Amino acid sequence: MxxxxxxxxPVEVRQQVLEKMATPMIGHRSKEASELQRRISDNLRKLFYTESEILISTSSGSGLMEGAIRSCTLKKAAVFSVGAFGKRWYEIALSNNVPADKFDFPLGQAVDPAKVDEVLATGEYDLITITHNETSTGIMNPIEEIAEVAKKYPNVIFCVDTVSSAGGTKIEVDKLGIDICITSSQKALALPPGLAVCTFSEKARARAEKVQFRGTYLDLLSLYKYIKKKDYQYPSTPSLSHMFALDYELDYILNVExxxxxxxxxxxxxxxxxxxxxxxxxxxxxxxxxxxxxxxxxxxxxxxxxxxxxxxxxxxxxxxxxxxxxxxxxxxxxxxxxxxxxxxxxxxxxxxxxxxxx
Amino acid sequence: MxxxxxxxxPVEVRQQVLEKMATPMIGHRSKEASELQRRISDNLRKLFYTESEILISTSSGSGLMEGAIRSCTLKKAAVFSVGAFGKRWYEIALSNNVPADKFDFPLGQAVDPAKVDEVLATGEYDLITITHNETSTGIMNPIEEIAEVAKKYPNVIFCVDTVSSAGGTKIEVDKLGIDICITSSQKALALPPGLAVCTFSEKARARAEKVQFRGTYLDLLSLYKYIKKKDYQYPSTPSLSHMFALDYELDYILNVExxxxxxxxxxxxxxxxxxxxxxxxxxxxxxxxxxxxxxxxxxxxxxxxxxxxxxxxxxxxxxxxxxxxxxxxxxxxxxxxxxxxxxxxxxxxxxxxxxxxx
The missing domain is CATH 3.90.1150.10 (Aspartate Aminotransferase, domain 1)
Structure with missing residues (x-):
């Protein structure tokens, strides 16, 4: 049963969306694939209220978290943690030899924007990570207030994990000044797991250009350059099944609901x-x-x-x-x-x- | 049309397999998910003729190539290249600051096992990569002869990209002494793209234990430890849709065809x-x-x-x-x-x- x-x-997925997962294959180097992936990016820009480019990764949201912190930290990352998914950011940084400090708040409490200000005022950090919605405790961090603080530090890359909130709550990426806003398919976007997406600001791109060893598969800059050169095609074969389903669901989200x-x-x-x-x-x-x-x-x-x-x-x-x-x-x-x-x-x-x- | x-x-996918991609979701921390993923691993062991553990990654084959060369190179990797996918191994190594040398053979030619012997005899390398089937040229490398050479060097980790051959041609992983044998879903396994799998030998595991910064999402050792501890569940939410389809197709491959x-x-x-x-x-x-x-x-x-x-x-x-x-x-x-x-x-x-x- x-x-x-x-x-x-994973969330409950509607029958119509499941059926899109069963769409017959197309070549990933075809014009049809370019059009599909460009349309998805255009629609995700609307969902995120942003002009930034969209990057799509055949991975979980954790994959793009790794891509973000590894591709864009030059000095040191400040990880603000309110539970399991804040801890994950920190462990990802350490496993990649990315210098990082973690600032913990008690379980069930939110990030205190004053603490963010205090930490960034030291000048030690050039990237911060925030878990917008912490599923281990049920906290939704005050992203507007944190964004106000982040705006005081223009050299800091502002990364937000909206894995379990984007598509279910309004996140105005450009208004908030978020450089990298990450989500994945199996939460409020209402798809099966297997795909992750993020916004990638011009500021984040410029930073990544200065970071030397960013890897390949999860490197945000490589993804960005490839889709720009190859008309929204991806360097490796992406999960086309998820693309078909996401395309359908984004149309539903934006134009039906x-x-x-x-x-x-x-x-x-x-x-x-x-x-x-x-x-x-x-x-x-x-x-x-x-x-x-x-x-x-x-x-x-x-x-x-x-x-x-x-x-x-x-x-x-x-x-x-x-x-x-x-x-x-x-x-x-x-x-x-x-x-x-x-x-x-x-x-x-x-x-x-x-x-x-x- | x-x-x-x-x-x-991507290859043509049968209607029955496409329909499995539309299976309703289950919790990825459920007993059902454990059973599904354990069964897939058991069946992949048969397909690869191996006793090694199987690791499954929600990524393309390139993701696991990155995981292999980054997780298991301590000294230097020797990349034997007969085309585009050999070049990819090398670029992946460089992007991760993994020391590597590339040995090229002319397009349309195979890897010469004597060259492999000559290179390994220098003692400089502790990992080699071979593209079993190079889709840019249509070469299938003489893996048995290369394996004979590799066996002379017990400290060398033997990595083989069988992305476009596994499931379509016999690759006896244990007999050949392959430590990490990688494939992905959208080739001879006859599924949509979006999932990659590899074998992971005890020797590869021991090597990875000595490598310090292996990252997280693509780190083979982290995947290995997690599935061992959590009964074949994965650290991040995997593409369950692909799991359902792979489970179905493996049963077809092993028991029907x-x-x-x-x-x-x-x-x-x-x-x-x-x-x-x-x-x-x-x-x-x-x-x-x-x-x-x-x-x-x-x-x-x-x-x-x-x-x-x-x-x-x-x-x-x-x-x-x-x-x-x-x-x-x-x-x-x-x-x-x-x-x-x-x-x-x-x-x-x-x-x-x-x-x-x-």
Whole structure:
């Protein structure tokens, strides 16, 4: 029995999108491939509210995180971490011999923009990384306020992991001055996993030109130069199946649902889950910075989350246990992608039935 | 109109396999994902005739080439190049600050095992790379003879790019002593592009333990350790769609068609194309080392290859022009994956009609 996925990726994918994954192959050096990939880039620019070039990588979002921090750090990177995905940025930097320092905030708390200011004022750093939406805790960082700080330091490359938020919440890349904004296919973009995309500013490009050993497959500058020279074709054979599906879904997002409607639907779904969580449990993270795509709930009733998930499985639903040390102490409900408010309500009704909540 | 692809990847994908790409999503941290990925690894071990562990990367084959040369070179890599994909190994090494030397053979010639011996005898190198099947020229290198040489140097890691041959021709990894044997989904494995796989020997693992900065996403040792710890789950969200399709296709290859039948079918298809090429044109590469999956044909009649391909396109077929400098001087017909001898004959009949060959 298929389980409807309320987990923070892979998300539930609509039948129409799945069918696009089954599109017959075309040559990746064809005019048709160029047109497909150019159209995707044009539409992603609308989704990200940017004039920057778009780079597409057949990899997970982590692949492009590696490409960003390795291609664009010359001096030292400052990693601001509010959980598992901040830690990942830092470990990626170390594994590539990229100098980096990590600044941690307690689990459930957001990045403090004042701390970012303090760190950048030292002049030690020329790149910063922010996890916009931290799926391990359910925090959505105050990206506007952090952006205001970042703008004070024009030599700093501003990298943002929007893997679990882009497509579900408005991220105005150019207005925020983000140089590299990364997301991947299997979250709010509502596709299967396997593709990652990022914006790549002129400033990031200029920086990468100065960095010597950037590797090949994940090197943002190599990707950029290749698509410019070869009319949006990629150096290696990309996942064309994901391209077909992304092309279809971007048209749906922009022209059928509409961006504002999509962002509002995510807020509505989040509101329903938060109200439910407040009524029967407690919300785990700082309420000033709640994620629009995922809610982390404190297990104040001491239920067995894994037992709950098993029973939900029998009914055709799946939610997530807490992440790492937060397992069983919290549980997580993702409300993103092409899911509807009705889907979310149906899930919550089932949880209520199983736990006999009234 | 869909064009049947006789190009060296992406290949034509059967409808049944395409449909598997449309399988609904499952959680990538589920027991189901572990079972799927373990089964794929077990079946790939049969395809590669190996006891080595299998690593799966959501990337193109080039991604794993980068992982191999970066993760496992401690001293210096010797790259033996017979065309575009040999050159790629070398450029990947340089871009990662991995010391490497490239030894070139003329286009259309194979690697000379005596040269490999001479190079390794210097003691300068601790890793070699061979392109088993070079799709830019149609050469299939004498891997058995090269393997005999490699065995004389037990401290050398033996890496082989079998991207365009594995699944179409027998490669007995353990018998040949290959440490890292790489392939990707969109060639003789008959899937859409987007996934790469490799074998990873104990010797390669021990070497990688000694290499300090291996990166993260493409690091073979990180992948290895993670799947061992997490029951064949991967550190980042993998392309589950490709996993579903690969699982289906491996069962087909091993249990429906059978490996020996599959390899024989590839020889039959190659024979038909070679006989046709000899009759109407000439074969480009050294006839002692012809590829079983692709034939490069010398354009002795001075036809316009691009015009031929346009007319073939109108009839629902696509072949490849020559690669790089060999464009219009040669053309290429791929005969790999799930294509049949009848498909190949149909293509050749159409070429004969278009060119009025008798």
């Amino acid at each position: 298929h389980k409807k996925l309320f987990i923070p990726g 509409g961006l504002e409607n999509r962002f509002n639907r995510h807020i509505e779904m989040a509101t329903v889950v938060r109200e439910w969580a407040e009524r029967y449990f407690e919300i785990f993270p700082d309420k000033r910075y709640l994620s629009n795509t995922l809610t982390t709930i404190k297990n104040t009733r001491g239920i067995s989350v894994s037992e709950l998930n098993k029973e939900l499985g029998r009914r055709g639903f799946q939610i997530s246990n807490g992440y790492g040390d937060l397992k069983e102490k919290t549980f997580r409900i993702a409300h993103m992608a092409d899911m509807t408010v009705a889907d979310v309500k149906e899930l919550l009704l089932n949880i209520n039935e199983i736990l006999a909540l009234e | 869909h064009k049947k692809l006789f190009i060296p990847g 059978g490996l020996e039948n599959r390899f024989n079918r590839h020889i039959e298809m190659a024979t038909v194309v070679r006989e046709w090429a000899e009759r109407y044109f000439e074969i480009f590469p050294d006839k002692r080392y012809l590829s079983n999956t692709l034939t490069t044909i010398k354009n002795t009649r001075g036809i316009s290859v691009s015009e031929l391909n346009k007319e073939l396109g109108r009839r629902g077929f696509q072949i490849s022009n020559g690669y790089g400098d060999l464009k219009e001087k040669t053309f290429r017909i791929a005969h790999m994956a799930d294509m049949t001898v009848a498909d190949v004959k149909e293509l050749l009949l159409n070429i004969n009609e278009i060119l009025a060959l008798e």
